[in-house]
Amino acid sequence: MDKDRIRWFIDARFGMFIHWGIYAIPARGEWVKHFESIPEAQYQQYFETFNPIHYNPREWARIARQSGMKYAVMTTKHHDGFCLFDSQFTDYKATNTPAGRDLIKEYVDAFRAEGLRVGFYYSLLDWHHPDYPVAGDRFHPYRNFPEFSECKGNLERYALYVHNQVEELLTSYGKIDIIWFDFSYDDMRGEAWKATELVNMVRSLQPEILIDNRLGGNIRARQPEVYAGDFASPEQIIPPEGVTNEDGEPIPWEACITLNDHWGYHAQDLNWKSPRTIVRTLVECVSKGGNLLLNVGPNAKGEIPEASVRILSEVGQWMRRNGESIYGCGRAPFPKPEWGRWTAKEGRLYAHLLDRGIGPVNLRGLEGKIAYARLLADGSEVRLERPWNAAEYPEDAFISFSQPELPDDWDTVVELMMK
Structure with a gap:
């Protein structure tokens, strides 16, 4: 673990996760293609009509900064395979939609201008790519379609596609602070992604970048793999004692948490967490040596939902008064007090x-x-x-x-x- 490389991350403590893509049009969450097994021809209409006329990442960055966040991580490609950036390795990208432009470049420029660190989320899954396996995969939307029962894909060729796109992301937008891979499962882990080679390339292109732990390594091991990552990423849960390795030594970690019950925009999900809950969750993370990466899911027009903006504004008011107890802070050498x-x-x-x-x-x-x-x-x-x-x-x-x-x-x- 390079302690100098991760110092800013530990000091920042609070970041914004952004899940956004063409799944904002059906507005039933980012896994809608999986849960509803939406056929490709039907899902294609979302690609052909994606036109976020109100997309203003400068406004997003202002919301993040005023809420007290110090960095952001945005989806460049989610599991459906749609790319928000202008990749040369696929036509399934924002530049070929009515949006007609590289939406990631605008995000990077806007958040940098606001003084925030910039991160990229990149899905290792891809339900659109022809080389990605369908048969035997428990997450693919077409896993139960008879016509795909023999479609085993070509994982080696697909891994090359992943490497090529990651190289694009880390050479086209200047200095990037975090690459957030998501996620490994079953046999699709570690060297299935050629993970050692991938991480070595990432480090060579961006020596100071931080990598999450979802390529499939064991970050808790006494001698973790090259691809085990710089920080752990518990999802929708706060570890009861923080995160430690096999020797009981603390590991940097970041809890990723939704504001309602979905990552991507869901028009009917009104189960919002209160600002009070968010503040207390952030404090709990820091008290255990961790960060909070709090998600927003913009709608199809490119707007962060009003409820999210209101919650973050109130959190920001608390942070302006009390942020010194968050930034640069960690656990104290005492048991958790009763108060x-x-x-x-x-x-x-x-x-x-x-x-x-x-x-x-x-x-x-x-x-x-x-x-x-x-x-x-x-x-x-x-x-x-x-x-x-x-x-x-x-x-x-x-x-x-x-x-x-x-x-x-x-x-x-x-x-x-x-x-």
Whole structure:
């Protein structure tokens, strides 16, 4: 693990995932072709009518930055095989739709201009490519179609296609910070993708790039494969103790989480997570040494849904007040407290108070170790005082609030400067 290469990622802690493609037209999620086994001729209409007239990645980048995000990862090709970039190895791309242009180039330029790091998602699956296996594959939309029962594809030739497209992505848009491969399964893992060769090429083209762990290696191994990746990527779950290798040493990780229940745009999915839930999820990730990659699924016109924008705006307001407890922070050398979470960086502890309970807040084992305490949101003093009835807790420090409720019922952050 190159600690210098991944330093910015660990400091950033919060990023935007963007799932977007022609599946935004049926508006039933990015796996719609799989779940509904949509025939190619029917799916083709989405390709022929894709025209995101309101696509403005500068607006997307502004939303990301104002929400407190420091980087983004956008789908260049999802499982349906459609490419948002101008690949020379397929006609199934945005430049051949009514959109008529390279949508990835506009994304890269816009997010860079906003000061954000730029990442590419690239699906290893491809339900459109003729060399991708159908027979025996449990995810292909046509896996149960009799006419495809003998279609075993040509995986070696398809792997070359993958390598060629990845090379395009990493030579056409300047410096790229993350390549996010998705995903390996069954026999389609590791060297089935010629993964060692692929990673060596990626590293040669972009020496500072970060690679996720979905090429099929074991990032937790004592001696992981070349293609095991730089960070783990738990999906829709927060690891209970963070992520460690076989020796118990921490591994960089990033939880990818949806704002509702789908990655791609789904017009009927209104099961939105609240801003409060997002803030607490971000804090939980950081408290365990991880990042949060939070997804948006723009619609067919190229607009991030209003509900997503509203949620991210409110998260951004909390981050403007409390971001110092997130950026550059990680786990503290204490067990999880009963009142919430700890985050920490050199010289400072951040108490994330989620549930005050009754009486003063107990800071276990910190008596005499704190120089001062203040509310991070506005810098106001928080009183450090020993209550009369705490004589049996001589090693613990205590903070008190004058009001019966916490100042911020999402997460009240108290900054502790250590002696």
